[in-house]
Amino acid sequence: SNCKRVMFVLSLLSVGVSSQPITDGQRLFSIAVSRVQHLHLLAQRFLSDFESSLQAEEQHQLNKIFLQDFCNSDYIISPIDKHETQRSSVLKLLSISYRLVESWEFPSRSLSGGLRTQISSKLSELKTGILLLIRASQDGTEIFPDSSALQLAPYGNYYQSLGPDESLKRTYELLACFKKDMHKVETYLTVAKCRLSPEANCTL
Amino acid sequence: MRKSLGMTLLWFVLVFAPRAEGTRYSPPGKPTLTRCRSPEKETFTCWWEPGSDGGLPTTYALYYCKENSDAVHECPDYQTAGENSCFFNKNDTSIWVNYNITVVATNALGSSFSDPVDIDVVYIVEPNPPERLTVTVMEDTSWPFLRVSWEPPHKADTRSGWITLIYEIRVKLEQETEWEMHLAGQQKMFNIFSLRSGGKYLVQVRCKPDQGFWSEWSPASQIKVPEYFHQEKSVWLLVTVFSAFIFLILTWLLHLNSRSLKHFILPPVPGPKIKGFDNQLLKNCKSGEVFSTLVVSDFPPTASSNYEDLLVEYLEVYVPTEQEQLESKKLHNGCLKCEGSTSDSDSGRGSCDSRTLLLDKCGEAKEDERQKDQRSAGTDAERQQQGWEGEAMAYAHEDMVSPDISGGRVKTWPSVFSPLPQFSLHPQEQQSSLEMAKQHYLSDSLFPPGSTTSYFTQPVHSIKEVLGPSYWEFSSGSKQSDLLHPHMPSCRQLQAHSDVNISRIGRKEVPPPAGLQSTEYADIQRVTQGETVLVQPKMPQGEDYSKVKGVDRDNMLLLQREGMESDEQQETNGSKEDSCTSPTVTTTKKIHSATRIRGEMLLAANGYVDTATICSQPIQ
Numbered sequence: 001s002n003c004k005r006v007m008f009v010l011s012l013l014s015v016g017v018s019s020q021p022i023t024d025g026q027r028l029f030s031i032a033v034s035r036v037q038h039l040h041l042l043a044q045r046f047l048s049d050f051e052s053s054l055q056a057e058e059q060h061q062l063n064k065i066f067l068q069d070f071c072n073s074d075y076i077i078s079p080i081d082k083h084e085t086q087r088s089s090v091l092k093l094l095s096i097s098y099r100l101v102e103s104w105e106f107p108s109r110s111l112s113g114g115l116r117t118q119i120s121s122k123l124s125e126l127k128t129g130i131l132l133l134i135r136a137s138q139d140g141t142e143i144f145p146d147s148s149a150l151q152l153a154p155y156g157n158y159y160q161s162l163g164p165d166e167s168l169k170r171t172y173e174l175l176a177c178f179k180k181d182m183h184k185v186e187t188y189l190t191v192a193k194c195r196l197s198p199e200a201n202c203t204l
Numbered sequence: 205m206r207k208s209l210g211m212t213l214l215w216f217v218l219v220f221a222p223r224a225e226g227t228r229y230s231p232p233g234k235p236t237l238t239r240c241r242s243p244e245k246e247t248f249t250c251w252w253e254p255g256s257d258g259g260l261p262t263t264y265a266l267y268y269c270k271e272n273s274d275a276v277h278e279c280p281d282y283q284t285a286g287e288n289s290c291f292f293n294k295n296d297t298s299i300w301v302n303y304n305i306t307v308v309a310t311n312a313l314g315s316s317f318s319d320p321v322d323i324d325v326v327y328i329v330e331p332n333p334p335e336r337l338t339v340t341v342m343e344d345t346s347w348p349f350l351r352v353s354w355e356p357p358h359k360a361d362t363r364s365g366w367i368t369l370i371y372e373i374r375v376k377l378e379q380e381t382e383w384e385m386h387l388a389g390q391q392k393m394f395n396i397f398s399l400r401s402g403g404k405y406l407v408q409v410r411c412k413p414d415q416g417f418w419s420e421w422s423p424a425s426q427i428k429v430p431e432y433f434h435q436e437k438s439v440w441l442l443v444t445v446f447s448a449f450i451f452l453i454l455t456w457l458l459h460l461n462s463r464s465l466k467h468f469i470l471p472p473v474p475g476p477k478i479k480g481f482d483n484q485l486l487k488n489c490k491s492g493e494v495f496s497t498l499v500v501s502d503f504p505p506t507a508s509s510n511y512e513d514l515l516v517e518y519l520e521v522y523v524p525t526e527q528e529q530l531e532s533k534k535l536h537n538g539c540l541k542c543e544g545s546t547s548d549s550d551s552g553r554g555s556c557d558s559r560t561l562l563l564d565k566c567g568e569a570k571e572d573e574r575q576k577d578q579r580s581a582g583t584d585a586e587r588q589q590q591g592w593e594g595e596a597m598a599y600a601h602e603d604m605v606s607p608d609i610s611g612g613r614v615k616t617w618p619s620v621f622s623p624l625p626q627f628s629l630h631p632q633e634q635q636s637s638l639e640m641a642k643q644h645y646l647s648d649s650l651f652p653p654g655s656t657t658s659y660f661t662q663p664v665h666s667i668k669e670v671l672g673p674s675y676w677e678f679s680s681g682s683k684q685s686d687l688l689h690p691h692m693p694s695c696r697q698l699q700a701h702s703d704v705n706i707s708r709i710g711r712k713e714v715p716p717p718a719g720l721q722s723t724e725y726a727d728i729q730r731v732t733q734g735e736t737v738l739v740q741p742k743m744p745q746g747e748d749y750s751k752v753k754g755v756d757r758d759n760m761l762l763l764q765r766e767g768m769e770s771d772e773q774q775e776t777n778g779s780k781e782d783s784c785t786s787p788t789v790t791t792t793k794k795i796h797s798a799t800r801i802r803g804e805m806l807l808a809a810n811g812y813v814d815t816a817t818i819c820s821q822p823i824q
Contacts, residue, residue, distance in 0.1 A: 037414070074272065078300075080298040080299050080300055080301055081246065081294065081297060081298055081299055082245070082246050082294075082299075082361065082364075082366050083294065085366065086364060086366075180300050180324070180326070183300070183326055183415060184300055186414075187299075187365075187366070190365040190366075190368060191364060191365045191366060193365060194363070194364055194365030195364075195365075
């Protein structure tokens with residue numbers, strides 16, 4: 001994060017130069033995208049490990065479970081198709097991403113030890129990176145509503161209040177939701193990055 | 205009545221039975237959703253497999269509900285995607301939303317529900333194969349390569365970053381079966397190297413989103429690589445020529461140094477050439493005498509292994525008490541091969557290289573050259589013999605070993621000559637005897653073929669007796685005493701052997717060996733016709749031995765020695781050199797000095813017999 005701050009400062013200093021902020025922004029975006037991709041892969045791996053460790057009968061049940069329950073980040077309104085996503089501004093995408101990442105900071109602590117150590121630190125770093133991107137893209141035009149960060153999910157303690165007999169169910173939900181959210185953030189960041197790139201062609 | 209009832213029943217059965225079988229309707233079987241796919245993460249399609257239709261026309265319906273909503277919706281489009289499919293268009297597709305999809309089959313009799321399937325569009329993306337695959341041969345460099353380029357499927361929106369695709373290429377030669385896979389990442393271009401000249405290649409490409417399934421392989425694109433073999437050929441030609449050149453050089457070097465290399469790799473194993481060890485003797489001897497043949501005195505090792513080096517060229521016989529006789533009786537024909545061999549002060553004693561007396565190579569062709577040497581060599585051998593015994597008995601008197609060698613068997617061919625002194629030898633006989641002796645010495649055969657003389661017969665006989673089966677035995681008795689008496693008798697004998705002119709160099713003259721060393725010990729090279737023992741200089745291992753250059757008229761063994769020590773003997777040289785047919789550089793020693801030296805030698809040597817004494821034997 002320190003490195004990112006330095007980069008941000010440098011980019012601010014070189015605001016006078018036209019191309020600099022964009023390049024730095026691109027670089028920051030690339031970093032953020034790669035980090036969220038990594039988180040997504042982690043979530044994927046954890047989920048598959050968890051599913052393989054379950055019995056066949058339990059796996060069958062999980063489908064039903066998932067249908068009935070929902071993720072803790074459902075309160076965050078986010079675009080769910082391409083059209084919506086492209087209609088959203090970069091800032092909106094960034095802010096949504098920020099909120100999504102932030103929403104997982106607490107629940108990730110309720111995960112098992114292995115996941116927690118790996119995910120928590122990366123989540124916080126990613127959050128910082130997105131914040132930097134927000135600050136960089138704002139250019140003072142809009143103040144990031146930090147207050148939204150305080151809007152914790154009404155079910156913030158949802159997972160912590162559960163009993164041990166439902167831990168299996170909750171673990172699965174947690175992992176599945178986490179995986180989905182990471183993919184969301186990855187998509188949003190990628191779209192935002194491509195939006196900001198000078199070339200129309202965004203694929204490398 | 206009953207009959208009619210039965211008939212009616214039968215009729216009913218007959219009529220209705222077939223119909224019942226043909227029209228066994230049932231509700232439809234359970235359909236199954238086989239798969240749902242989204243090509244671009246914006247729309248998706250689901251396909252199902254119908255179960256049995258139950259014999260009635262069956263309709264299928266797909267119902268779905270999204271997560272967090274209980275509203276059930278039906279498939280909006282059944283046709284676009286074909287039979288038994290449902291197509292969700294953009295408006296109906298939501299990403300990151302769980303769909304719960306169920307297919308219902310309905311017919312007149314009933315309906316059956318399929319198992320519900322939960323899908324999230326994000327995870328069912330299977331894009332179309334990449335499009336517009338182009339393969340070109342790039343020949344800018346000497347080695348051509350293939351450049352493959354393609355486009356993403358037109359439906360997939362990679363431009364806005366909505367979907368990120370990674371690509372994979374596979375290449376193979378037309379006739380091969382195995383494909384060569386290359387992962388190209390997100391780029392839309394790839395280079396393939398290491399092509400076979402003139403080969404026909406097939407290239408295919410496919411893609412996959414970061415989350416999802418691999419697409420199908422694109423249609424194969426064919427390309428033919430032009431022949432660039434000529435370039436390869438020139439390179440190979442150069443390489444071949446160069447390597448051949450190197451190879452020739454290496455071969456030539458190897459050939460030049462073949463010998464040294466051979467010695468380096470396979471160092472020559474020194475043969476079992478034991479000086480003084482008679483192989484022939486060993487071969488011919490009986491089992492009982494094997495051990496005696498093995499008795500070897502402590503030979504001083506000599507540097508030269510040359511056969512010729514072993515022979516004494518000059519012998520200076522030492523006769524202490526009869527010096528005057530000796531001096532007066534200078535060997536007239538002192539064809540002493542004064543070949544540059546100097547007799548040192550102490551060379552008088554054992555000029556003959558006693559080692560060499562026992563030639564390890566018996567029967568060699570060089571006998572003829574060394575016939576004369578034998579005579580002088582005989583004296584040496586005697587001394588040598590004494591020496592051997594001395595080693596065993598640790599004698600140390602000044603006198604020559606009194607080889608009470610009777611007890612032991614000394615391997616000396618000089619014993620051959622022990623009987624000789626008793627006879628006065630004709631010069632001819634002498635010569636022949638020498639020859640014989642030499643031959644005997646050399647070949648370990650008592651009767652050298654074709655050279656037996658009357659003179660020699662007796663000695664030969666005695667020799668035989670002495671030698672026994674095939675090794676020399678020192679004759680005991682008077683001879684022995686004569687022989688073994690310190691030099692004097694030998695000198696006497698030598699002197700008595702006035703006819704014997706050792707100094708007379710024989711037919712063959714051995715050229716003086718180069719580099720005569722100052723050694724007391726001399727190798728008997730040959731005994732010339734003049735009965736001069738030609739001694740070849742030998743490298744001394746000790747100062748106790750000197751090479752006998754020859755024997756002059758005075759029955760003086762001329763020892764050769766390098767160096768200036770014997771300068772004082774130069775005077776004697778003059779007299780001696782008269783007898784020398786060929787002047788030699790070496791100086792000979794006076795007998796008196798030889799005597800002295802001999803004594804020293806006797807003392808110093810580890811029982812080494814002074815060859816001079818021994819050699820003098822036959823001369824007399």
